[in-house]
Amino acid sequence: MTTMETGQRAADARLTRRAAAAAAIGVLAAPSVLHAQGAGRPIKIGFVNPRTGPLAAFGEADAFVQEGLARAFSGGIRIAGRNHPVQILARDSQSSPSRAAEVASELILRDKVDILTATSAPETVNPVADQAEVNEVPCLTTNCPWQPYFFGRRGDPAKGFDWTYHFFWGLEDVIAAFTDLWSKTETNKVVGALFPNDADGNAWGDARLGLPPALAQKGYRLIDTGRYQPGSNDFSAQIAAFKAAGAQIVTGVMTPPDFATFWTQAGQQDFRPRIATIGKALLFPSAVASLGDRGQGLTTEIWWSPHHPFRSSLTNQSAAEIGAAYTQATGKLWTQPIGYQHALFEVAADVLKRATALEPEAIVRAIRATDLRTVAGPVKWGSGPVKNVAKTPLVAGQWRRVAGGAWDLVVLANPGAAEIPVGGSLEPLG
Structure with missing residues (x-):
């Protein structure tokens, strides 16, 4: 093994350990912030993505993105006058639709997440969204063309879905x-x-x-x-x-x-x-x-590259800066899912900040009213091809x-x- 390979593996291991810790114990607001502003209960964000199996390349940057989110969410999110620490509960779909549905159900029924998120192809996105819809939990997804997301879930364009919202491009x-x-x-x-x-x-x-x-x-x-x-x-x-x-x-x-x-x-x-x-x-x-x-x-x-002329609404980093930070942290070339995984949590944070209460109906109302420029481009529901889809550039x-x-x-x-x-x-x- 070369010195460069050893360094890359060590960097990956550090990021994986940090991300695993964040997923296990949550990304908590600093005690001084909580004391000063009045602590609300933790916000729980469920996140499902393939880390193993044939779609594992989609999850290659998970550890890097989650470490960045830990810093971005360290001060918590303020909702209706109270500051809430943030927990991101990450789960591996194993590139399996049945496993994606299983972990989504656990996040909803056992962990009581406030909002569910998922990325990376219909094999993960659709089962997670279906679990959220049937259990009436707000859900944000991306990294799947809108047609297999919507019609693959037997969506009716005249009706749409009530709890599940998606942003990406289409065929x-x-x-x-x-x-x-x-x-x-x-x-x-x-x-x-x-x-x-x-x-x-x-x-x-x-x-x-x-x-x-x-x-x-x-x-x-x-x-x-x-x-x-x-x-x-x-x-x-x-x-x-x-x-x-x-x-x-x-x-x-x-x-x-x-x-x-x-x-x-x-x-x-x-x-x-x-x-x-x-x-x-x-x-x-x-x-x-x-x-x-x-x-x-x-x-x-x-979908996304460091050449894209967009910035993060969470960190104000440009696409080029995020790509360079990934390479510096891992020794690897940027990978396309970085931008959309980051944007997914940009949207989630924006939605929660605008919610009038930490309860499902208020969160869904805030999703519908989203109009946000992210590192992956603008996200706005209401002008897409169907009710639950916002289009992004390709x-x-x-x-x-x-x-x-x-x-x-x-x-x-x-x-x-x-x-x-x-x-x-x-x-x-x-």
């Missing part, structure tokens, strides 16, 4: 960003599709609301071989179909392990598209780095090696998000 934004990216080089517009049989894959591949009809309208021919089973170890059938059709673009939404399997087999079977733009799997530098030289030039959506970009062998994700397409600057031009894979 319409993915389509706009991806096709804008693809337009920057010449292709035959034949696209191979990789959609798993899960909530994300079924939403992205939906024949009515997903990518197939939208891409057809833009002149693309989609080669969709049907839903593959998550965790598949053989993509030969898909690769053969893409080669037979002459697909020069590959897209879809995959976990990092599934894409690694596909991309390795694509190379072995001499399938070499000009563009590979994959949702979810290519969000994380660790996943791209694991591909070695075959990670160079891959493209994906970009761009797309390309992974490239930089000096020293590290990786950077360069913004190349920003339709509808001109405030996020473009940093270069698309370089085809071949």
Whole structure:
């Protein structure tokens, strides 16, 4: 093990120990503040995110974010004239919908949380939100396109939900960003599709609301071989179909392990598209780095980066400052979920500060009235596509090696998000 690797592991261990302590005992206001302002009961915020399993990359920055929140919440939150210490009760969904539902239920029924939060794909977000809705507990979620969040929970646009609110972008934004990216080089517009049989894959591949009809309208021919089973170890059938059709673009939404399997087999079977733009799997530098030289030039959506021109309403740090702080603390490149995990607690803190009482109905009223600029962009309910969704900006970009062998994700397409600057031009894979 190198000295750098040892240092990185030590930094990770320190952050993990601190975050675990914060999750176990809560982030408490200083006694002097409580005495001076009159202490209210602790506010309990439940937080569910995958720290283990195939979606573990989403939770890679949990310890870093929670340590920052411990400092931000150290003075408590003032509600209706009383200062309340804050406890963040963090739980691992283990990338499992059933486990996510189980820990959410425990947080609600055993720990009596005042507000529930969750991030990272429908596998975690939807079961947590469902538990909150049925138990009438205010809930904030993010890091999941709004269609699989809303329609994956059988939401009715005419009615919506009463207790559960979500902020993120939607498939319409993915389509706009991806096709804008693809337009920057010449292709035959034949696209191979990789959609798993899960909530994300079924939403992205939906024949009515997903990518197939939208891409057809833009002149693309989609080669969709049907839903593959998550965790598949053989993509030969898909690769053969893409080669037979002459697909020069590959897209879809995959976990990092599934894409690694596909991309390795694509190379072995001499399938070499000009563009590979994959949702979810290519969000994380660790996943791209694991591909070695075959990670160079891959493209994906970009939710958040240090290039985004936003600041935290909690700490006043810019996106660039938060990204740099993560690298300094861990020795690793920034990762996209940092911005939205931080923004999730920005929204939660803003909601609680505006609540007229520390009780569920008052908290939900404050959620509905949210109008906040976060490090991930503006969050405001009431103007979204459905009642419970607030839209945030999305761009797309390309992974490239930089000096020293590290990786950077360069913004190349920003339709509808001109405030996020473009940093270069698309370089085809071949």
